[in-house]
Amino acid sequence: MSGSLNGNSASSGGGATGAGGDDFFDQMLSSLPSPWADLANPKSPWDLTTGANAPRSGEDCGGYDESALLASRLRQHQISGSGSPAGAKPMMLHQMLMSAAGRAPGGGAGAGAGGAGDPSGFFPLPLSLGRDDVEGAFKSPNGTGAEGLFNGYGGGLPGAAQANNQPPFHHAQQGAPMPAQNFGGAAPNAGAQAPAPAASGGGAAAPPRQRVRARRGQATDPHSIAERLRRERIAERMKALQELVPNANKTDKASMLDEIIDYVKFLQLQVKVLSMSRLGGAAAVAPLVANMSSEGQGGSNGAGGSDSSLTVTEQQVAKLMEEDMGSAMQYLQGKGLCLMPISLASAISSATCHPRASASHLGGGPAAAATHHLIPPGPQAQPNSNNHVNPDGPSSPNLSGLTAQSAMANGNADSHKDASSA
């Protein structure tokens, strides 16, 4: 059993706290009430089993639920800090308290409910190790019984019960709440707080020790600090998400998560719906950028009359647009052109990072095509008279073709790169 104890102490979180709690424990044990004093001898913890029966028959075990917490926390600190020999004392003490607390399930349940009411609570424990930490741990217990115990312990506990009702619960929330078998539900605080990292096998004496060990260790060692930091980070990210999601109630985390989930579902549904509804007209936005170079070379035969043809095309498109946009789009598609808002075109061309293109290609203001902008096919086009489309003449179609090619190249490169990295 001692072997399992040692193993548990090793696994409880190796926060190397100072051994300053030893003398503190001596103080505490020395000021113990009389039925317990004779048990305070540094022997194997299993000597206690006989002694533990004594307080069972005793009557003054009512208010020791919180004392159970205190002792458990103390013992955990002891175990994690100093090692076995000094840890025997707190273990014994704790066992006594546990057995006593087992007889008062009602009070313990009340204390446990009060303590466990805010599982997400994270309270700043003093980070200094050693004695200060022990004091800090002793700030946490809740209820008047703890204060009674403090008074009983006399000056050994400088940090008397401060109204901090949020014991280090973080590990408690991690693990499943400990089965109440050990405590008989008496101190669900302790049970919920300290899920033993190791299996709480063995006798009834072993699980309380493990539980206590885990809880106390978290109060002291960097794990609790890490936990706190983690909580803060989670809170920050929840706040950021709140800004993104439209209905930020700010009420609590649960409803906020629901909002976020609903919003993500809604956005995904919107993508789906939009992709369905875009089949009619917008799908005809075929040769936006990619096709222009290829189709431009294909359609190079129209070199001669393309000057006027562009104007004609424009007029034709304008006429068609008055009737039906779809037919206008199809007409353009047949010619290898496409229609797009100027803002989008400028965005695309700037995205391709082609300085010449962005300067010349879209230099024209919206004249005939009010908010639209005709992109002529490939490098073929001539010095045209459409000033508002290609002010630079022969260079710009080349640029547009180049833009198309570079855009395609960029796009392909990106997709290749991402595909390889994915």
Added chain:
Amino acid sequence: MNRKNPLPNSNPNSPNSSMQALHFLQALARIARAAPKPAHSARTRQIRHAAYASMAHSSRSSRRTWSRALLHRLRQWQQQRPGRLLTVRRRVRIVTPITSRPEEPARAETLRQLVPGGRGMEYCNLLEETADYVQCLRAQVQLMQTLLDAFSS
């Protein structure tokens, strides 16, 4: 605190959205070129895949876990599509202990299913990825809406 808080960027002319728009339009062009008159459902699916692909390729999200997972998922969809209707998820779950921490709320599992790549993440990172994913989704939806309005008005 450092990279956790991306600006809620809904400006359609920003570089991020421009890259996204560019990719999407290119994908649309490819779709229209490849299959002139496909079935309705097939075209829908293609457009949807194109949307997600362009989201995953946007400059802001190319470093994110969800974008890689989304691309992976897309590839799975595209490969398995010609055969059956419903694809069986054969992903091996090697991260079960992480995903079932009692510390996180109950709905975290739902969120993990929604956000691509969410299963292998801790809760903390999951929230961050969700924020980025929501931003990209919103940008994508705005882009598609803009295109739709522009071409069908």
